[in-house]
Amino acid sequence: MGNENSGEQVLDRVLTLEIVRVTERAAIAAARLSGRGDEHAADQVAVDAMREELNALSIKGIVVIGEGERDEAPMLYIGEEVGKGTGQEVDIALDPLEGTTICAKDMPNSLAVIAMAEKGSLLNAPDVYMDKIAIGPGYPAGIVDIDAAPADNIKALAKAKGVPVSEITACILDRPRHAAIIAAVREAGAAIRLIGDGDVAGVIHTTDPVETGIDIYMGVGGAPEGVLAAAALRCIGGQMQGRLILDTDEKRARAARMGVEDPNRIYHMEDMASGDVLFSATGVTDGNMLMGVKFERDYIRTDTLVMRSSTGTVRRVSAKHSHSEKFSSKTS
């Protein structure tokens, strides 16, 4: 798959393999608690595991997208320094368990995700909502537009793909706030896959419609998840636009403190994740692109997608881990 976004290789390429270990470890921890109905516990073990693995890396990392602001998240909060404090300075966006509720319910597509980038190249997004639209690679630039009517975007996409609108599937979070967009997409004649959570996976799924059945992601989800998804698309190729939803003075002030000058700005994929970006996602529960963690008698198996924007290489890492203390079920 071609990648138009190649750029300078700034990050040490060994980090591409190091971050696989980080998401594998978080995914294994979370997966032990999948289907147990306790989303906080699943999230907590994933956070602990990811943090421990990150702190073993020779990086000077800073969390720019994390578990929340320092006062509300004791670990992996925005601004937390991670890594051994030696080596390259990197910005990190992470979600040790993207889709806590789907993991707790043992439903598809929960992931452990991380993006690592050159210092200063990931959008410092506040934890607010973001309106998003994303499509995979291979389309002319600008064929979808966050400000266009949903039906027009669907029709433009179908035309560019060379299929009738009825063969297009949009992925949308199943929320009451999406009633109008859902009605408009259905009225246009396209199908919709409604998801309960996990729009990072939803966006990534647009990059491989043959495997996932998803052509376009639309709707309002978390802004931090938007930056993570943009980091992934920068590596695989595709188009994405996002706009923060800053509908109160408090949110506008919070965003301004994080450097957002224009509250109505449309962020394109490259505005959310620029420079050399690495991205890794390990499946927690089974999904459309990634298998979930499998606990077998002799091994624990994981499935990871890891990629890098400067080279456009997308690797799939299928790993067998021996049972060990590190992967045991106790929290650290």
Ligand code: VTB
């Ligand atoms: C999405 C989704 C997340 O939050 O961003 C969503 O990717 C949006 O927020 O997995 P609401 O749930 O408030 O609609 C999550 O579902 C995480 O909560």
